[in-house]
Amino acid sequence: MDIQLKKGFLEILVLASLKNEDSYGYRIIQDVSEIMEISESTLYPILKRLEAQDFVTTYSTEYNSRLRKYYKITKLGLQKIRESESDFLEIKKIYDYILK
Numbered sequence: 854m855d856i857q858l859k860k861g862f863l864e865i866l867v868l869a870s871l872k873n874e875d876s877y878g879y880r881i882i883q884d885v886s887e888i889m890e891i892s893e894s895t896l897y898p899i900l901k902r903l904e905a906q907d908f909v910t911t912y913s914t915e916y917n918s919r920l921r922k923y924y925k926i927t928k929l930g931l932q933k934i935r936e937s938e939s940d941f942l943e944i945k946k947i948y949d950y951i952l953k
Contacts, residue, residue, distance in 0.1 A: 859889070860899075862889060863885065863889060863891060863895065863899055864899055864902070864903065864936050865933070865934060865941075866885045866888055866889060867881060867885060867896070867899055867900065867903065868890075868903065868908060868909070868926055868930050868933060868934050869930075870884040870885055871924055871925065871926040871930070871935060872926060872934065873908065874932070875912075875923045875924060875925045876923065876924060877921050877922060877923050877924070878893065878896060878897065878900070878924075880920070881896060881900075881924065882896055900924060903924075903930065904924075907927055907929050907930075908926065908927060908929055908930035908933055909924045909925060909926055909927060909930055910924075910925050910927055911923065911924055911925070912925065939943075
């Protein structure tokens with residue numbers, strides 16, 4: 854898959870994985886990997902970009918005597934998902950046309 858296209862999909866997949874509950878890096882990787890392969894070295898720069906754009910915020914809580922960083926989607930992040938829906942429907946039409 855084209856790198857730029859994959860990057861766009863991954864950003865939205867990461868946001869979508871946070872839609873229903875806050876999560877941490879390893880769990881986000883597990884969730885997103887069900888749809889598209891993602892590694893730690895890919896995920897963390899995406900999370901950093903999403904945080905810089907105010908699509909996610911972070912907080913830390915203690916888990917097994919260690920701090921675990923959680924990511925929480927913001928209203929702006931939810932808005933980004935909604936805005937992307939029409940783009941993805943258009944892309945789906947293109948793929949459907951190509952594959953018929």
